[in-house]
Amino acid sequence: MNKDKKPAAATPHMSSSHRAHAQLREQLLRSKFLPGQKINEVSLANELEISRTPLREALNRLVAEGLLLDRERGFSVPGLEPEVVFDLFQARVEIECATVRMACELAGPAELDALSAFLDESMSESPDASVDRLIELDIRFHDTIAELSGNKVLRQMLSNLNDRIHLVRWVAMEGRRERTQSQHREILDHIRAGDTAAAIAGMRGHILHRKEDILQAIKAAYGHVYTLSSA
Incomplete structure (x- = not known):
């Protein structure tokens, strides 16, 4: 039987994009962001200490997983419609x-x-x-x-x-x-x-x-x- 399934934690060996994805996924699951909240990419890049390109890769991956929405002019957290x-x-x-x-x-x-x-x-x-x-x-x-x-x-x-x-x-x-x-x-x-x-x-x-x-x-x-x- 499989072990407890927990949000993936970032590790030192991850690429910056994968590390950002793991950290943001855990924050989304822990409700750090409000439903419908717009994502501030500049603030997130500074917080995660990564450049915009790997951050954008992580955000697009979260969109593909349904955990974020691509609003053309930026990303946002899904609401609870x-x-x-x-x-x-x-x-x-x-x-x-x-x-x-x-x-x-x-x-x-x-x-x-x-x-x-x-x-x-x-x-x-x-x-x-x-x-x-x-x-x-x-x-x-x-x-x-x-x-x-x-x-x-x-x-x-x-x-x-x-x-x-x-x-x-x-x-x-x-x-x-x-x-x-x-x-x-x-x-x-x-x-x-x-x-x-x-x-x-x-x-x-x-x-x-x-x-x-x-x-x-x-x-x-x-x-x-x-x-x-x-x-």
């Missing part, structure tokens, strides 16, 4: 239902035992664990199922979707720890039993997908980032 967020969550639901179906067909006993051990570990996490830690554990569970599906393309697509909805997922996770963990266990039990229909239904019900719930999470996300910016 409900119709866009709805589409992202709908795509996540369909991908995860596909990966759990394939995992039911392909996952072996040893792999499922390892996932079960991980769930035991996550259940024993401190009650005071941060939301960031809970998100980390949640992503690891879903990424492992995607890995067990054997489809690298679906796994990569899921990873990108998780990046693009990270803030909304972060807010939605608050107060859902016990429910989330119990649902993870139920999904695993269905996979182990080979009950594909129940595993898919469990996954669909587990992921935030009702429009009213997503809209509520979007509103809370805006409140969260603007509270941080004024702190």
Whole structure:
């Protein structure tokens, strides 16, 4: 089973463009920038101590990943327009239902035992664990199922979707720890039993997908980032 999946950290051996990409990606996932905020390239180049060319390469890569928008006259952070967020969550639901179906067909006993051990570990996490830690554990569970599906393309697509909805997922996770963990266990039990229909239904019900719930999470996300910016 794969290790915890965290934002890629910059290393001394990276090119300046790759280092800028890693640093900016982590800042975007940590909500350093506000939804809709325009990127100041001069300020960023000074902050990251790189020239404009490698910075522009990093920004264009983030555009390709959906984490930034190219506004022709500059770059900006995507907003949280409900119709866009709805589409992202709908795509996540369909991908995860596909990966759990394939995992039911392909996952072996040893792999499922390892996932079960991980769930035991996550259940024993401190009650005071941060939301960031809970998100980390949640992503690891879903990424492992995607890995067990054997489809690298679906796994990569899921990873990108998780990046693009990270803030909304972060807010939605608050107060859902016990429910989330119990649902993870139920999904695993269905996979182990080979009950594909129940595993898919469990996954669909587990992921935030009702429009009213997503809209509520979007509103809370805006409140969260603007509270941080004024702190």
